[in-house]
Amino acid sequence: MQTADTRNVRPFPTLLERLWRSSRDAVHQRSMDAASLEDYAQLSTEEALARLNSAAGGLAADEAGRRLRACGPNRVVHDTHHTLVGELVNRTLNPLNLLLLVLATASYVLGDPRAAIMIGVMVFLSTSLSFVQEHRSNKAADALRKMVRTTATVVRPTGQDGLTHVDIPIEQIVPGDVVLLSAGDMVPADLRLISARDLFVNQSALTGESMPCEKNAHASAVPVDSQFELSNLCFMGSAIISGVGCGVVVSTGQTTSFGAIVDVVASQRVQTSFDRGITRFTWLMIRFILVMVPLVFVINGLTKGNWFEAVLFAVAVGVGLTPEMLPMIVTVNLAKGAIDMSRKRVIVKRLNAIQNFGALDVLCTDKTGTLTQDRIILKRHLDIHGNESDRVLEYAYLNSAHQSGLKNLLDVAVLKHVELHEQLKAHESFTKIDEMPFDFERRRMSVVLARDDGAHIMISKGAVEEMFSVSTRYAIDDHTGALDESHYTASKEITDALNADGFRVVAVAYKEMPADQTTYTVADERELTLLGFIAFLDPPKETAAAALAALKASGVQVKILTGDNDRVTRKICHDVGIEVDRIVLGKELEALTPAEFAELAEKECVFAKVSPSQKASIVDALHGKGHVVGFLGDGINDGPALKASDVGMSVDSAVDIAKDSADIILLEKSLAVLGDGVLEGRKVFGNITKYIKMGASSNFGNMFSVLGASIMLPFLPMAPIQVLTNNLLYDFSQTSIPTDNVDAEYLSVPRRWDLGNIVKFMLVIGPVSSLFDYATFFMMLKIFGAWNNPALFQTGWFVESLLTQTLIIHIIRTAKVPFVESRASSALIATSVAVAVAGISLPFASIGKMLGFTPLPWTYWPALLLILLSYAALTHLTKTWFVRRFGLG
Numbered sequence: 087m088q089t090a091d092t093r094n095v096r097p098f099p100t101l102l103e104r105l106w107r108s109s110r111d112a113v114h115q116r117s118m119d120a121a122s123l124e125d126y127a128q129l130s131t132e133e134a135l136a137r138l139n140s141a142a143g144g145l146a147a148d149e150a151g152r153r154l155r156a157c158g159p160n161r162v163v164h165d166t167h168h169t170l171v172g173e174l175v176n177r178t179l180n181p182l183n184l185l186l187l188v189l190a191t192a193s194y195v196l197g198d199p200r201a202a203i204m205i206g207v208m209v210f211l212s213t214s215l216s217f218v219q220e221h222r223s224n225k226a227a228d229a230l231r232k233m234v235r236t237t238a239t240v241v242r243p244t245g246q247d248g249l250t251h252v253d254i255p256i257e258q259i260v261p262g263d264v265v266l267l268s269a270g271d272m273v274p275a276d277l278r279l280i281s282a283r284d285l286f287v288n289q290s291a292l293t294g295e296s297m298p299c300e301k302n303a304h305a306s307a308v309p310v311d312s313q314f315e316l317s318n319l320c321f322m323g324s325a326i327i328s329g330v331g332c333g334v335v336v337s338t339g340q341t342t343s344f345g346a347i348v349d350v351v352a353s354q355r356v357q358t359s360f361d362r363g364i365t366r367f368t369w370l371m372i373r374f375i376l377v378m379v380p381l382v383f384v385i386n387g388l389t390k391g392n393w394f395e396a397v398l399f400a401v402a403v404g405v406g407l408t409p410e411m412l413p414m415i416v417t418v419n420l421a422k423g424a425i426d427m428s429r430k431r432v433i434v435k436r437l438n439a440i441q442n443f444g445a446l447d448v449l450c451t452d453k454t455g456t457l458t459q460d461r462i463i464l465k466r467h468l469d470i471h472g473n474e475s476d477r478v479l480e481y482a483y484l485n486s487a488h489q490s491g492l493k494n495l496l497d498v499a500v501l502k503h504v505e506l507h508e509q510l511k512a513h514e515s516f517t518k519i520d521e522m523p524f525d526f527e528r529r530r531m532s533v534v535l536a537r538d539d540g541a542h543i544m545i546s547k548g549a550v551e552e553m554f555s556v557s558t559r560y561a562i563d564d565h566t567g568a569l570d571e572s573h574y575t576a577s578k579e580i581t582d583a584l585n586a587d588g589f590r591v592v593a594v595a596y597k598e599m600p601a602d603q604t605t606y607t608v609a610d611e612r613e614l615t616l617l618g619f620i621a622f623l624d625p626p627k628e629t630a631a632a633a634l635a636a637l638k639a640s641g642v643q644v645k646i647l648t649g650d651n652d653r654v655t656r657k658i659c660h661d662v663g664i665e666v667d668r669i670v671l672g673k674e675l676e677a678l679t680p681a682e683f684a685e686l687a688e689k690e691c692v693f694a695k696v697s698p699s700q701k702a703s704i705v706d707a708l709h710g711k712g713h714v715v716g717f718l719g720d721g722i723n724d725g726p727a728l729k730a731s732d733v734g735m736s737v738d739s740a741v742d743i744a745k746d747s748a749d750i751i752l753l754e755k756s757l758a759v760l761g762d763g764v765l766e767g768r769k770v771f772g773n774i775t776k777y778i779k780m781g782a783s784s785n786f787g788n789m790f791s792v793l794g795a796s797i798m799l800p801f802l803p804m805a806p807i808q809v810l811t812n813n814l815l816y817d818f819s820q821t822s823i824p825t826d827n828v829d830a831e832y833l834s835v836p837r838r839w840d841l842g843n844i845v846k847f848m849l850v851i852g853p854v855s856s857l858f859d860y861a862t863f864f865m866m867l868k869i870f871g872a873w874n875n876p877a878l879f880q881t882g883w884f885v886e887s888l889l890t891q892t893l894i895i896h897i898i899r900t901a902k903v904p905f906v907e908s909r910a911s912s913a914l915i916a917t918s919v920a921v922a923v924a925g926i927s928l929p930f931a932s933i934g935k936m937l938g939f940t941p942l943p944w945t946y947w948p949a950l951l952l953i954l955l956s957y958a959a960l961t962h963l964t965k966t967w968f969v970r971r972f973g974l975g
Contacts, residue, residue: 124316126278128307129278129305131305131334135280135334138334138335140264141264144240144242144243144264145240145242145262145263149262150242157339158339160259160339161257162344186209186405186408187206190209193401196401201401237253237254237255237256238255239252240263240266251266260335260338261336262335264280264332264333265335266332267285267320267330268329269326269330271325274335275335275337275338276320276335276342276343277319277320277321278333279333280333280334282330283520285300285328285329286299286300286523287320287325287327288325289314289321301317301319301320302317304317313343314343321342327525328525329523360771360839361438363839364412368412370782374786374789378407379400382796383399385797389800399802402804403792403809406809406810409777409785411817414821415777415820415824419770419773419823420440420770422770422825423440423767430759431754431759432753433753435749435750435751440770442732442749442767444766444767444768445767445839446732446733447836448708448713448714449717450644450701450704451646451647454650456630456757457630457659458627461624462496462498462622463499463622463624464502464621465623466620467479467621468619470573470576470577470580470617470619475563477563478617478619478620481545481547482592488518488521488535489523489531489533490518500620516536516537518533518534519534519536519542519606520533520604520606521533522611527697529548529549530549530553531547532546532611541599542599542600543599544599544610544611545595547592549592550593553614554593554616556611556613556614557614558613559615566615580619582653584619585653586656588624588654588657589621589623589654590621590624590650590654591620592619592621592622593619594618595614596614597610597615629757633757633758636758639834640764640834640836641835642761644757645693646659646694647701648694649695650694651695652669652671652695655692659692669693670686670692670694671694671695672693672694672695673695684707684710699726701719702727702729705731706730714733714836715731715733717734717735718755719735733749734750735748735752736748737752764836768828768832768833773828776823776826776899779898782847783848783851784816784855786848786852787856791855791859791860794856795859803880803883804880804887807937808884812888815921815924816921819895822914823895823914826914827910829900829902831902832901843972846968847972851898851968854957857960858953858956859883859890862882862883862886862950862953865949866878866882866883877939880939881942882942885925885928885929886950886953886954889922889950890953890954892925893957897958897962897965899914901969
């Protein structure tokens with residue numbers, strides 16, 4: 087941003103903007119086909135209502151219900167509806183299962199139905215377990231999401247020829263409904279406006295244009311290039327920035343313009359680093375399989391001379407290398423994290439956001455309601471000399487009481503003031519004529535009222551500097567005079583002192599207007615008479631300092647992005663323990679280049695008087711610097727930053743724009759809750775990484791063992807059915823990983839996906855298991871004479887391989903000494919013990935004979951115990967060296 091003229095130009099495009107660019111052509115084509123909307127734009131409001139069989143008083147409840155049954159819910163296709171069939175298909179048709187089914191088919195065609203059945207059982211168990219877990223998780227997640235409902239206000243006729251306003255879920259909106267719109271609302275459907283007052287709408291989700299456009303209710307006769315240029319239409323997916331309006335619904339759900347593009351946008355969702363990491367790991371394993379299977383086949387075919395047996399063994403090895411439990415482990419971990427977070431009053435709208443939560447290293451937030459109690463109280467009402475003034479209080483009340491836009495916390499505080507409720511009845515003698523809603527450029531709002539004598543008066547309130555800029559006179563009691571620099575200096579001293587004590591200050595001014603003037607614009611906000619100031623106190627939260635300290639200890643840097651002034655911001659930051667050397671003001675950002683902007687965004691922690699676009703630019707700049715950025719916001723001005731962040735967080739009481747943009751909804755606006763969410767995200771990521779490290783290192787080690795045994799043995803090192811049995815039991819032992827405990831040290835810093843660290847771990851730890859496999863080979867061949875007894879060799883390696891793989895779960899799951907300094911969850915211990923007992927028992931059971939096993943001599947077991955203890959010790963030492971050298975990953 088080079089000059090002040092470019093202050094609204096963001097140097098870093100948001101995800102939404104990037105998606106818009108790619109889908110623009112498709113959107114334009116489909117939107118031009120929807121001629122009916124343009125027809126409604128050309129009709130008068132009465133004609134539009136008549137065509138829709140509606141009226142200005144809206145639809146009766148029974149008629150709305152009939153239309154809902156006929157038209158269906160007001161949803162677009164990306165709203166997920168989980169069905170049993172859909173979940174089952176989704177679980178079955180993934181690349182790993184398809185690979186296993188191909189291998190099962192190959193086994194059956196090659197004449198080994200037992201192997202085909204075993205692979206089928208593995209697919210069934212993996213799929214059914216994933217299906218059951220996902221179904222339970224989806225039901226819980228759907229129930230959680232229903233706790234966060236976006237509503238719209240519709241007009242309903244009453245039995246006494248009156249009207250009432252009803253809030254209903256947007257899914258129940260139908261064509262013909264009359265919907266009320268105000269600042270902060272999402273437009274719930276495609277509407278033809280029937281009234282509007284200073285209505286500005288952001289249509290960037292549809293057009294890519296970031297600047298809001300003004301809307302009105304006048305019939306349009308001027309041809310336009312796109313329906314989005316029609317000033318009397320509002321479209322689903324757009325957001326009300328300021329003003330008020332009322333519109334009749336023309337289209338809902340998939341028939342809306344937003345429904346026409348949602349497929350394009352949804353299909354191009356940018357993958358997170360977590361998504362990309364899982365995909366890269368899956369393809370890494372698949373590449374191993376594509377190399378290993380032909381190699382094992384050729385080696386065994388050449389050394390044993392039985393090519394048919396070789397191909398069966400190669401297929402079994404391919405199955406053993408397949409991380410078939412990965413989809414289940416990922417899904418269950420994410421779902422478990424979402425459910426655990428719900429117990430802390432956090433609702434997760436998108437599961438993958440949990441992992442991003444754990445990777446968070448910068449949290450950007452406003453101070454109101456986060457650092458403060460979100461309980462604003464009107465404490466002072468002063469004239470420009472700092473004396474208490476009831477007139478200032480009266481005019482502030484009149485402004486707040488008569489505005490029809492979004493009433494913010496300051497308005498609520500004014501309207502709840504005890505003195506006003508008990509003493510002031512003046513507003514009953516005023517009639518509202520017009521209003522100029524608040525926006526973030528003017529930073530003020532005005533109402534025009536008519537008194538009983540017919541005279542008009544404009545009452546404005548807003549930020550102190552902005553109000554001074556449009557005021558030329560002052561009034562104290564019955565005395566008025568011209569404002570000069572001395573008044574500004576004196577008033578600044580008063581407001582600065584209030585700010586330094588933590589008060590938020592708003593200036594109040596008025597202007598007598600001609601009685602014959604009926605319409606007003608922001609151009610009329612000039613030459614006002616300044617009355618004085620109202621001061622609000624929003625005390626800091628008692629828990630904020632501890633929550634900030636906990637986030638800092640967790641490696642999360644908190645940055646404050648607020649539209650409030652620097653003095654109030656400094657006071658609040660001081661009260662909650664944030665050290666502030668410098669506060670960057672929004673106007674300082676305007677003249678910076680993108681590179682300078684990014685450097686400042688990364689370096690400084692507190693930004694005051696920043697606009698909505700500047701908030702989003704700060705988030706984008708931090709993201710461009712390699713940070714994983716979360717943003718917590720609940721206002722109209724937070725929508726762009728929420729969309730720009732890696733994890734958008736809002737609260738259930740937020741405006742629709744904020745809730746719609748967020749990935750995570752807090753039922754309690756608290757930094758302490760966010761700290762819990764960050765730790766939960768790291769737990770989820772930690773348990774997923776455990777499975778991946780175990781599978782990668784185990785498979786890599788098995789590769790060396792299988793290749794070596796295939797070269798030196800005159801028989802197969804393990805029968806194909808035995809390989810499959812080993813893999814099935816090992817997979818079962820890992821199903822309880824989502825329940826496992828995670829070390830506090832692992833949770834202490836942000837965790838990101840690092841495939842490089844996983845590959846290094848695989849290359850270092852994998853060969854350790856091969857050393858003890860070869861020790862087992864030597865023992866079986868030299869001590870127990872298994873050269874001429876293939877079944878004995880295969881049984882001995884089967885048991886050793888299964889027990890070492892099961893044991894390594896407990897070695898790899900922690901950087902500490904397993905079983906002593908860090909203990910696994912009860913469920914993981916139970917499945918490990920069950921699998922170990924099954925592996926030891928199989929050689930002696932009747933089913934073991936069917937699988938080709940034979941009882942092992944009693945001297946095998948002490949030797950195996952020595953191998954297991956040595957393996958555990960060496961693996962732990964190697965792991966400890968790896969962690970010191972490369973970190974936990």
